[in-house]
Amino acid sequence: MLAVLSFLMAWMGWQMIDRYNSLQSALVQLPNPPTITQNLWVPMMLMVVKLSLLLVAYTSGLAIAKERSQQTLWYLLINRSSDHALIWNKFKAQSGVLAFVLLHVLVMTALLQVGGAVDWLQVACGVLGMVLLLCWFTALGLLLSSHCQQAGTAVLLNAVVFVMLWILGGPGVGDEYGINWLVLMSPAHHLQWFMAAEVGLSSVLYFGLGSWVLLWLAGHQVTRLRRQL
């Protein structure tokens, strides 16, 4: 799965660079041409995030639901071990996915730096946004997984919910009085701000506090499961 994702990221990244090169002559005619960061790095990273969400949906979906379906949850609950510690350890175990994504980001950014001048401040803000967004989705995935008895159901549910939340942040969805109010609930919308190097407190709180609340709810669900055993 990781190999397929790596291939897709590399192939799509190459397609984007090819397209950017073909537009290069037209772009330089503009009085204020977009930078390589705006025109290439940001779309590349949004593509990386979208593909990574598939991986997060899969790994976080399996995390609790598979323990339940194969009846091995008792190994983690024995000796009155803390339910919230269980969730926190599962969350930490997902850091491998984050490392995989960050490795690709690093390689792609380094390659772009070879061909142009990358805005490192914007890159740093974008990477911070990506890390926070993936943590938020991982926490959500663990919560949904803790509510499912079957691993397949959990993965499918994660994928559907993740896609819906992403679409929610898209332009033109649910516009009222010219403003799409729903986008404020969408993690994709907050990520766009980070990608534009606009790090707002509301976005940091949205991801940070949101992840904490989702993890707490997942821990609470495990406590409920313990009461059913």
Next chain:
Amino acid sequence: MDKATEFSKQLKLKQINLTRSGQKILDDVTVELPTPGITVLLGANGAGKSSLLRVLAGISQPDSGSGSMSDSGGAFLMPEPAVFYPHLTVTEQLQFVADQSAMTPTTSIDEVLSAWQLQAEANKLTAHLSLGFRQRLSMAQLTLSQAGLLLLDEPMNGMDPEVMMLFKQQVANWRQAQTVVMATHIMHEAEAMADWVVVMHRGRVLHAAAYHQEQPFNELYQGVMQQFHAVSVDHQSPTQVGGGW
């Protein structure tokens, strides 16, 4: 020395109540068990033996009641049926259990594999093990866990004579330093191992006492149940007994 005074009785449960789906699974269970020593739980299906083991293991959360065990080292459970991570090999599964233990390991995985004659299966996935080897792996997990309290749910179900012999040897070793609570239907084999016997019925403890092997388990169980039914009938009102018409 009398067996009742031989043990320090450090494992105590007081007024444990457990309800699931509106049904009372454990009803005001108050019992003291010997530490170290072997306790055998007897009872029909649905008596609450497995639920009591899960409460002792700290897996299930009782609705009320308290428990105390002065001996440290935690608990480890052998559930019925035995469950393992299917994608792990036998060695990896044992490594997982060893990693979970807070104690410094005194027994290596190789020693445990050898003791339970699992060397040939060491690299086999747990999903591909036969019933006999699953039992051996369960026992190996208990040995490796180094827990002070070992909880065994129907450990002798389907055991072949060779595994049974290994099991009896291991129980004799555990008796020296660890507390073993074993729920079983196989009474004649458990008789020889028991220091203490607890009879349960519909979530209640009807009898808990030292066992001197003076009476076969079967007779003891029948006697306790007859006594319970006699007392139950005595306590019923005449209208209930006569039908109330």
